[in-house]
Amino acid sequence: MEEAEPNAIERERSVSGIIGEALDVYQRYPLIFLTLALGVIGPYELIVLAVTGTGPLSSTAHEPVARFYLLLVIEAIVVTPLVSVLHIHAVLKIGEGERPRIGQVALRGLQVLPVAVAAVIVSGAGIILGFIALIVPGILLSLHWAVVAQVAAIEHEGWIPSLRRSGQLAHDQFLHIFWLLLLIALVTAGVTAGARAIPLGSATGAASVSVGIAVRTITASFAALTTAILYFDLRARLSGGRPRTLVEHQDLRDLDPGPPEED
Numbered sequence: 001m002e003e004a005e006p007n008a009i010e011r012e013r014s015v016s017g018i019i020g021e022a023l024d025v026y027q028r029y030p031l032i033f034l035t036l037a038l039g040v041i042g043p044y045e046l047i048v049l050a051v052t053g054t055g056p057l058s059s060t061a062h063e064p065v066a067r068f069y070l071l072l073v074i075e076a077i078v079v080t081p082l083v084s085v086l087h088i089h090a091v092l093k094i095g096e097g098e099r100p101r102i103g104q105v106a107l108r109g110l111q112v113l114p115v116a117v118a119a120v121i122v123s124g125a126g127i128i129l130g131f132i133a134l135i136v137p138g139i140l141l142s143l144h145w146a147v148v149a150q151v152a153a154i155e156h157e158g159w160i161p162s163l164r165r166s167g168q169l170a171h172d173q174f175l176h177i178f179w180l181l182l183l184i185a186l187v188t189a190g191v192t193a194g195a196r197a198i199p200l201g202s203a204t205g206a207a208s209v210s211v212g213i214a215v216r217t218i219t220a221s222f223a224a225l226t227t228a229i230l231y232f233d234l235r236a237r238l239s240g241g242r243p244r245t246l247v248e249h250q251d252l253r254d255l256d257p258g259p260p261e262e263d
Contacts, residue, residue, distance in 0.1 A: 009091060009094065012190040012233055013229070016177065022222065025091070031220050033090065036087060036105060037220050038213075040082050040214045045209070045216060049204060055202075055204045057195055057208050076120065078117065080220070081113065081149045084150060084153065085116050088224075089154075091228040115153075116153050119151070119162040119163055123161065127141045127145065145163065146166065151169070151193075168238065169235065177230065190213060195211055195215040196211070197230075
């Protein structure tokens with residue numbers, strides 16, 4: 001396999017630079033990223049609606065505690081990692097100077113999903129224990145493992161090395177990561193609150209569900225895309241700003257159809 005050129009997207013950025021890059025990528029490829037996110041968020045929200053009768057914009061104030069936490073866990077260990085791995089592979093293709101193709105990205109994302117989910121489950125358990133202990137350890141572990149799904153999706157070393165690698169990338173960058181994650185959370189909360197303030201009738205009606213799925217798709221995609229760019233930013237910071245070649249496993253490259261043979 002020929003060695004690829006260093007990935008052009010791997011460079012240091014400020015927090016505002018990461019947000020700006022995410023918006024720029026969205027402007028160039030809006031349908032690709034929204035379709036990747038909608039393919040996960042749409043079916044998930046419709047299943048939740050069918051099983052629980054809860055719409056995406058429904059208030060959680062009177063929701064049973066057990067159901068609330070169950071849905072939270074499912075989102076954390078399945079929905080969020082899947083959106084993340086799809087977006088990181090699309091960003092990788094853009095960094096290589098190619099236009100990402102939805103089918104290609106989906107195949108790659110599904111192939112690495114089990115490792116990403118395993119890494120997210122273990123890191124999530126550690127973060128929860130940290131919050132139960134003294135809160136501060138939970139916050140620090142959240143920053144320590146901020147890009148664990150992205151590492152698992154791209155570097156293909158297994159879930160245990162992914163945990164170590166995420167910590168290595170985050171080392172000495174906690175404030176940088178904190179401000180970015182805080183900004184993502186504020187944007188997500190603001191957009192969601194704005195959508196809930198729109199008079200759409202019943203929370204399980206067609207209008208409310210449609211708007212809710214659209215809002216969840218946009219916010220999940222924005223968070224995943226921004227965190228994907230953060231991953232490449234942290235790689236550049238660790239390597240001193242010198243981009244390194246990203247080598248994918250051959251079995252992932254085998255998913256790409258080669259150029260047509262000449263007669």
